[in-house]
Amino acid sequence: MVNTVSMSEMSKDDYQRRVVDQGGVVLLPVGAVEQHGYHLPLGTDWLLSDYMAREAAVRLNGVVAPPIMYASRSQIRTGGGPHQCGTVSLDGQTLIGLVKEVIKELARHGAQKIAVIDSHFENRFFLDESCYQAIRELKLAGIDNVKIVKMQFAEGLTDETRAKAYEGIPFAGRHLEHGGFYETALMLHAYPHLVTMASIPEEDLPQFPPYDVFPEQPDWVPESGNLSSGKLATAARGKLMMDEMLEALVDALRQEFPDISP
Numbered sequence: 023m024v025n026t027v028s029m030s031e032m033s034k035d036d037y038q039r040r041v042v043d044q045g046g047v048v049l050l051p052v053g054a055v056e057q058h059g060y061h062l063p064l065g066t067d068w069l070l071s072d073y074m075a076r077e078a079a080v081r082l083n084g085v086v087a088p089p090i091m092y093a094s095r096s097q098i099r100t101g102g103g104p105h106q107c108g109t110v111s112l113d114g115q116t117l118i119g120l121v122k123e124v125i126k127e128l129a130r131h132g133a134q135k136i137a138v139i140d141s142h143f144e145n146r147f148f149l150d151e152s153c154y155q156a157i158r159e160l161k162l163a164g165i166d167n168v169k170i171v172k173m174q175f176a177e178g179l180t181d182e183t184r185a186k187a188y189e190g191i192p193f194a195g196r197h198l199e200h201g202g203f204y205e206t207a208l209m210l211h212a213y214p215h216l217v218t219m220a221s222i223p224e225e226d227l228p229q230f231p232p233y234d235v236f237p238e239q240p241d242w243v244p245e246s247g248n249l250s251s252g253k254l255a256t257a258a259r260g261k262l263m264m265d266e267m268l269e270a271l272v273d274a275l276r277q278e279f280p281d282i283s284p
């Protein structure tokens with residue numbers, strides 16, 4: 023038996039014991055492969071989801087399924103847009119089907135507690151649809167004992183902690199946080215070796231109109247692809263936010279799956 027929370031590193035009997043015999047929660051991290059400026063890696067979103075899922079799984083004796091790295095399209099006004107080099111997105115229907123099928127496969131082998139952990143704003147409604155369809159199709163197949171908790175972990179951050187973390191730093195609004203202070207601080211805490219702070223340029227905040235245009239307008243977005251600045255981010259501020267979001271995630275899963283082993 024290997025001491026790990028990662029499904030990929032477990033043998034089939036380790037996995038079966040944790041998930042089927044002990045009724046453990048299976049956490050499915052979802053993110054994106056998306057540019058995050060010059061200073062953050064393309065995998066920022068899925069790396070953060072995976073980090074949160076692993077930390078939560080340690081506390082809950084859960085199992086982390088291999089992450090869904092590719093995901094929904096980057097939007098100009100929330101992610102810098104699909105034209106950016108290195109951004110690789112799926113069509114919405116592909117993402118819906120992919121996540122639905124993974125959930126159904128987990129359930130087919132006896133997982134009853136499933137948590138979808140998301141960090142990429144644009145995934146939101148597609149993942150809702152995956153969960154609706156998975157539950158519906160499982161019921162039709164006679165499996166009606168599955169419950170899914172879906173959380174964008176950023177929702178666990180309270181205004182109070184956000185204010186503390188952003189003390190002395192302008193908050194542009196959640197929709198402009200792409201590659202900005204929030205993600206930079208979290209990455210400095212979780213993956214400091216992947217962040218190059220010196221690469222953050224001086225740029226003005228984008229001024230978006232209250233609508234979208236297709237095909238997208240690349241000149242709406244600052245050259246870096248960041249929608250606000252991460253220059254003042256620190257690992258300590260990232261830890262402050264991440265600790266609270268992690269606690270909220272763990273609390274949510276304990277609340278919804280009360281018989282989870284301690």
Ligand SMILES: [Zn+2]
Nearest residue numbers: 066067201205
């Ligand atoms: Zn991101």
